[in-house]
Amino acid sequence: MADSIIEINDVSKVYDNGVVGLQNVSLNVKKGEFLVIVGLSGAGKSTLLRALNRLNEITSGEIIIDGESITKAKGKKLREIRRSVAMIFQNFNLVKRSSVRRNVLSGRVGYYDSFRSTFGMWSKADKERSAEVLRRVNLLEKYYDRADALSGGQQQRVAIARALMQEPKIMLADEPTASLDPATSQVVMDDLQILNNDGITIVANLHSEALALQYATRIIGLAEGKLIFDKPVEQVTEADFDSVYGRTPKSVDTTKTSEQPTAGKTVEQAIELATEKNDEDAEVSVL
Amino acid sequence: MSEAPKRSFVARFHLKPITWFLIIVVVIYLAGQLTEANLLAFFNGHAIQQFGVIFGRMLHPEWSYFPQVIEPILETVRMALVGTLVGSILAIPVAMLQASNVDKIPVLRTVVRILSNLVRTLPDLLMAAIFVAVFGIGPFAGVLTLVIFSFGQMAKLSYEAIETVDPGPIDALETAGANKVQVISFAIVPQVLNTFISNFLYTFEVNVRASTVLGWVGAGGVGQLLDSSLRFTNYERAAVIILAILVVVIIIEVISNYLRGKLA
Structure with missing residues (x-):
């Protein structure tokens, strides 16, 4: 097939x-x-x-x-x-002590080497992408907040934003x-539906x-x-x-x-x- | 009214704990006999008189000696700081290799754990004595001792902290295609950083106290000064040194407790 x-x-x-x-x-x-x-x-x-x-x-x-x-x-x-292949989880699996920003950008590490990712040397395009994916899940105003300051639903949507940073097919x-x-x-689920409409297999x-x-x-x-x-x-x-x-x-x-x-x-x-x-x-x- | 369940004779009269208590008393008595420990010697007239003499002289500290104590005591603190810092940094990779959620090779993990346990069994004073013999009298021998002690302590405390992290973020990072270094820096380090700093402060506290003793074998710091004062039976000076150590240790403990409270 x-x-x-x-x-x-x-x-x-x-x-x-x-x-x-x-x-x-x-x-x-x-x-x-x-x-x-x-x-x-x-x-x-x-x-x-x-x-x-x-x-x-x-x-x-x-x-x-x-x-x-x-x-x-x-x-x-x-x-x-x-x-x-991105993934989201029942317990969101965010790093609670880290900022939303760092959590979201961590979805991009597959495109970086150890050194540049560890020291946060993200490209301008990826910083903009991190803002863009958070805007998509309506949480852009939480960009600099700590992950554990968010409610459960918000954390799951940050996890979706992190997953989107991978530019996944699945x-x-x-x-x-x-x-x-x-x-x-x-x-x-609506967020997942929108991603599905954009062509991502769920x-x-x-x-x-x-x-x-x-x-x-x-x-x-x-x-x-x-x-x-x-x-x-x-x-x-x-x-x-x-x-x-x-x-x-x-x-x-x-x-x-x-x-x-x-x-x-x-x-x-x-x-x-x-x-x-x-x-x-x-x-x-x-x- | 229903009757309470019956207990056996042994349970009813607590025969087991009583037997254990008696065994322990006998063991302690025999140990005392073999080592010729005699509690009464502590209270005999001569010993008490000696205590009285030393304590009496210590009640009149030679305050003018205080300026000469400052530099050695700062040296002690510096030794502790350098020793703790270097030891703790060296402990980080070793802690990673011992943690089962980072190091997936059981053989490597076991070997590193055994080696790091061995390091922890070395007595400080013995190490200090050997380093003094090799590198000569002075603070360098003391610093080396503290490096090794801090290394052993921090390697153990850190690997235990690493093993208790939430595994969820590790899954999330691996999903994103992260390599080992990225998993560590994004998923593990943020989760253990506070514990690590807290353990660092605690080890520093212990080292300040330990390094006052290390001077006894010539490994630098205020201990060396204390040793010579006692050797020349200069108890008025010894009192000043002991008081100074007490103040410094208390100050460091207060600061460390405050910071660790903030980190928790």
Whole structure:
């Protein structure tokens, strides 16, 4: 497939303690897709996502990013491939003691050598780019603030700005809204939607079925490390969600109640457990 | 009313802790016998009289001697500062090599940890004595000793601080295609900098106190002066020196505590 930007060929992952993370997963992601991965906690969603930029190693199989094997890449080659694959995280992963500016510019380090980046010798173009990406997420006025002075939603948007500094072709999002309240979740997902409209391929793990159905162009379901379904969003049915969440069909109509990532999922306690982290970060940011 | 659960005989009468207590008392008594330690010797008439004489003379410090104490005590502080600074800088790369989240090669990590543990087991006074023998009497031997001591202490404290950083920013930097140096300077250094400075100040404090003692073996500083005053039983001068050391140590502790409070 010529237009595939990510090719996942028969990928398996077994952790050192014997836990199976992924079992023979194969799929291709086309350029410009907004792919959402759903599944229970421990189903292998994060394992799959973190395998795509090799934050986790895989046990067997191969992953091709834009025509190049990231599985076989080493050293400089690996760093160059990673540069084109940005990522945002559930816990934002900003350096809290550093300024927003330094956090955002740190997304650009792949284009610099150790010396120039460490001593902050950024090019004029990149300084302007850092202001531009922050303006895109509506946080330009926070440029010189410390990262830990920002609310959860703002921190996630700074993380998006940092990711944009990479000028990525692909954006991975590992539970980007799990630490956020519903309103802020929408803002963050809207930001991802805009990037997707600009041509960046998005691969996101989501707990919320509602958000998945609202933003995805294609949804895949994982359970126990195996691919359960893989469909364009128009064809995804309630039965598909039931299959990955191990529910008996028609138990609860979660598409109506799961707007909030931290509430409404009374059926599956496992989901609730995984999403109730960091409630204190859940502050609505009105900007 | 429900009855409380029954405990076994041993648990009810606390037989285990009592047995341990008795064992410890016996061990201490035997250790005292073997080393011929005698608590009563401390209180016998002669010893108390000696204390009285020394303390009495120290109660009349020779204040005119004070100007001659200033320079050696400044030398002590300078020795401590240079020793702490050089040792701490040398400790940075070694701390990185010991931290499992930076150094991914287990063998290298283990080797460096063993070596750095060995450095920490060297007694200061022994090192100072050896350096005095090699480089002669004077502050250089003292500074070298403090460099090695600070190095061992800072390498351990720093690697422990590095291992407790939030791993999230490291992931984020690696995602952006950062190399090892960039991960360290963007994700790790900002997270450990305050702890590092705080540990530096603490090590400096310890070194000021240690370097007063190092003079005993001829390694420079105010200790050398204290040694000679005591040797010539000049307790009036010794009192001035001890008071001066006390004041300097307290001043440095107060400043260091204040700064470390600000860093926390």
